[in-house]
Amino acid sequence: MVIVFQSKPSILANAVVAGPLEKKSVFYSYFDSVVEDERWNQKTNEQGHSKMIIEACEIITKKANINNLDVDYFLSGDLVNQMTPSNFAARELAISFIGLFSACATSVSSVIISSLLTELGASQYAIAGAASQHNAIERQFRYPIEYGGKKPATAQWTATAAGYVLVGKHNPEYPSVVAATVGKVVDYGDTNPFHMGGAMAPAAFDTIKAHLKKRNQKFQDYDLIMTGDLGKVGLKILQTMFAQSGIKPEELQLLRDAGAEFYGEDEAFLAGASGAGCSAAVYFSYIIQQLKTGRFKRVLLCATGALLSPLSFQQGESIPCTAHAIELTME
Amino acid sequence: MIFIDFLLAFVIGGIICLIGQLIMDYGKLTPGHTLSILVVAGAVLSGLGLYQPLIDLAGGGATIPITSFGHSLTQGAFAEAEKHGWVGVLTGMFEVTSSGISAAIVFGFIAAFIFKPKGKPN
Amino acid sequence: MQQEQYKNLEQQVTPPTPYLKNALKAFFVGGIICTIGHAITYFYIIFFDFTENTVGNPTVSTMIFLSMLLTGFGLYTKLGQFAGAGSAVPVTGFGNAVISAAIEHRTEGIVLGVGGNIFKLAGSVILFGVASAFFISLIKLILVTIGVVQW
Numbered sequence: 112m113v114i115v116f117q118s119k120p121s122i123l124a125n126a127v128v129a130g131p132l133e134k135k136s137v138f139y140s141y142f143d144s145v146v147e148d149e150r151w152n153q154k155t156n157e158q159g160h161s162k163m164i165i166e167a168c169e170i171i172t173k174k175a176n177i178n179n180l181d182v183d184y185f186l187s188g189d190l191v192n193q194m195t196p197s198n199f200a201a202r203e204l205a206i207s208f209i210g211l212f213s214a215c216a217t218s219v220s221s222v223i224i225s226s227l228l229t230e231l232g233a234s235q236y237a238i239a240g241a242a243s244q245h246n247a248i249e250r251q252f253r254y255p256i257e258y259g260g261k262k263p264a265t266a267q268w269t270a271t272a273a274g275y276v277l278v279g280k281h282n283p284e285y286p287s288v289v290a291a292t293v294g295k296v297v298d299y300g301d302t303n304p305f306h307m308g309g310a311m312a313p314a315a316f317d318t319i320k321a322h323l324k325k326r327n328q329k330f331q332d333y334d335l336i337m338t339g340d341l342g343k344v345g346l347k348i349l350q351t352m353f354a355q356s357g358i359k360p361e362e363l364q365l366l367r368d369a370g371a372e373f374y375g376e377d378e379a380f381l382a383g384a385s386g387a388g389c390s391a392a393v394y395f396s397y398i399i400q401q402l403k404t405g406r407f408k409r410v411l412l413c414a415t416g417a418l419l420s421p422l423s424f425q426q427g428e429s430i431p432c433t434a435h436a437i438e439l440t441m442e
Numbered sequence: 443m444i445f446i447d448f449l450l451a452f453v454i455g456g457i458i459c460l461i462g463q464l465i466m467d468y469g470k471l472t473p474g475h476t477l478s479i480l481v482v483a484g485a486v487l488s489g490l491g492l493y494q495p496l497i498d499l500a501g502g503g504a505t506i507p508i509t510s511f512g513h514s515l516t517q518g519a520f521a522e523a524e525k526h527g528w529v530g531v532l533t534g535m536f537e538v539t540s541s542g543i544s545a546a547i548v549f550g551f552i553a554a555f556i557f558k559p560k561g562k563p564n
Numbered sequence: 565m566q567q568e569q570y571k572n573l574e575q576q577v578t579p580p581t582p583y584l585k586n587a588l589k590a591f592f593v594g595g596i597i598c599t600i601g602h603a604i605t606y607f608y609i610i611f612f613d614f615t616e617n618t619v620g621n622p623t624v625s626t627m628i629f630l631s632m633l634l635t636g637f638g639l640y641t642k643l644g645q646f647a648g649a650g651s652a653v654p655v656t657g658f659g660n661a662v663i664s665a666a667i668e669h670r671t672e673g674i675v676l677g678v679g680g681n682i683f684k685l686a687g688s689v690i691l692f693g694v695a696s697a698f699f700i701s702l703i704k705l706i707l708v709t710i711g712v713v714q715w
Contacts, residue, residue, distance in 0.1 A: 132563065149561060155671040246561045255668035256559035257635045258685065259644020259651050259660050260473050261466075261586075264579050268563060299570045303470075309574045313565070348577045352565070355573075379563040448599055455598020455654070456591040462649035463590035467581050473652045473661075474685060478692040480653060485693065489700035502602025505620050506627065506654045507594070508689060514620070515697035523701045524715045531701050535694060541621035542628065543690060546659045547682065549632040550666035554678045557636035557667050 112293045113325035119287040120229035123279045126170035127396040128163050130271025137375045141396035143170050149246055149271060160196035160244035165203050167273040168238055175277050182206045184237040186225050188217035189387055190248045214416030215340050217241035218274060218391035219435040223291040225278040240275030240395060243386030252421055265306040267342045267370060267385035274391025283442045286402035290326060290438040294318040298431040307385060308345020310430040311415040315341060316352045318434035319413050330362040334407040339390030339414035340370030342382035369393035390414040402441040409440045454503035477508050484512030511542055586648050593650030601627055624655050631659035661685040
């Protein structure tokens with residue numbers, strides 16, 4: 112489903128807070144703040160996760176020179192059960208809150224909904240974004256952190272990061288959300304939780320294709336089409352899918368993936384980064400800043416999410432995936 | 443001679459781990475599945491009287507892999523069953539002491555108070 | 565695109581599992597861990613009054629103690645990522661499964677967290693070990709009773 116925003120809501124502020132390991136990220140210099148302790152000096156990983164979200168939101172209000180009372184909506188999601196880190200952050204922030212779960216695609220789905228609220232006139236300012244914390248997610252979806260299981264080369268490393276933006280009325284000095292595509296749930300029967308990129312690539316393919324078709328655009332209309340966290344292998348699969356559907360190699364250069372690039376070529380991170388915070392951190396730091404400086408004029412951000420739970424995996428269900436896209440422009 | 447002794451421990455132990463890796467890779471199984479299969483295999487070999495000779499041959503090479511867990515449980519149950527017959531099979535299961543389990547519990551409990559999971563990449 | 569078609573494409577693009585490399589790594593690391601265990605058995609036989617039959621218990625306990633240190637200092641994950649089954653199959657891997665779960669769930673308290681989750685990963689090994697030992701000794705008992713074999 113493609114939405115065209117007539118009022119072109121703008122992204123008025125952005126903030127990314129990341130964990131200690133994320134210093135190794137190639138996007139590190141674009142982040143607003145990095146904390147030395149993964150738990151943010153809290154007692155549990157989940158509390159640290161929540162703290163990270165709060166910190167990102169505080170940076171946003173500071174940058175925009177507003178306070179929490181001026182913000183109408185807080186739209187956030189993460190990967191922990193029932194999204195308690197987001198819920199608890201909302202408790203501290205005291206902003207009207209809708210929790211969203213699109214797995215790692217929440218970074219984009221939250222922006223879509225806040226843009227809709229803005230277009231409706233229901234929101235002056237809305238904070239949207241997503242976060243993930245490595246230890247909290249890994250322990251829930253896979254094994255205890257210190258368990259010595261071997262991960263295959265297709266496995267990805269859940270990034271510790273929170274990326275948020277402030278969405279408000281159109282302002283030509285800031286990047287604007289001009290269109291969005293809400294993705295369908297696609298499932299090609301993949302069951303391997305250590306190969307999420309392979310499960311999610313068809314969802315990204317579906318959403319990007321639908322967006323370009325409805326908007327009557329081609330790859331070249333964009334400076335960049337960036338998926339969320341397909342990882343190195345998943346990106347290759349997506350590129351192959353597009354190549355088979357007739358996209359030329361030089362156009363495929365425009366297709367990049369936040370997760371594949373996140374930790375650079377460091378093999379310790381296997382196929383790259385993943386997690387809701389991965390796409391949020393790259394989109395809402397690097398991409399927004401490149402738009403602001405005018406290096407990018409039009410980008411398509413397509414965050415992918417694997418909609419599984421540890422329970423569904425153990426019960427032998429395949430991994431349904433989704434992808435949501437937003438088209439950002441800079442005038 | 444002592445060299446041969448250690449070499450046998452290395453080779454036999456290595457082979458058991460190699461078999462585990464093959465089960466994991468070719469069967470596309472989780473470590474949990476693989477270890478369960480190996481434990482059952484150890485118990486079966488023990489029941490057939492084949493595991494003890496392996497221990498005599500390789501020492502640590504056969505007692506350190508998880509297969510020896512199945513072996514020691516089976517031998518414990520055998521000993522009780524021999525003494526007490528039908529009842530022994532059941533009570534044997536409860537009387538079998540496994541230092542592996544108790545050591546893991548004790549050290550796990552202690553570790554829970556000392557260490558925190560770190561989550562650094564490899 | 566059909567599911568079958570996609571599976572083919574995915575398989576072509578995904579790097580293949582390095583079966584041989586994995587197997588060799590498992591062999592060497594597993595072999596080394598067993599050799600260390602073997603050395604510990606000698607240590608207990610020579611310096612303490614253990615015999616070949618009783619030396620298993622202190623050896624296993626010592627190995628699991630070492631596993632605790634490696635797990636606690638975050639080294640066992642590194643070893644595991646390199647060695648695969650080579651560090652999972654030895655009893656140190658069993659220790660790692662128990663200890664990592666215990667450390668992980670400390671934040672949920674000693675009873676519900678540590679107590680409730682300590683066998684989260686290793687529980688299946690205990691289950692299958694005990695269950696298979698039970699059925700095998702039952703079978704043997706039947707065979708002995710009908711006179712096919714002897715104890």
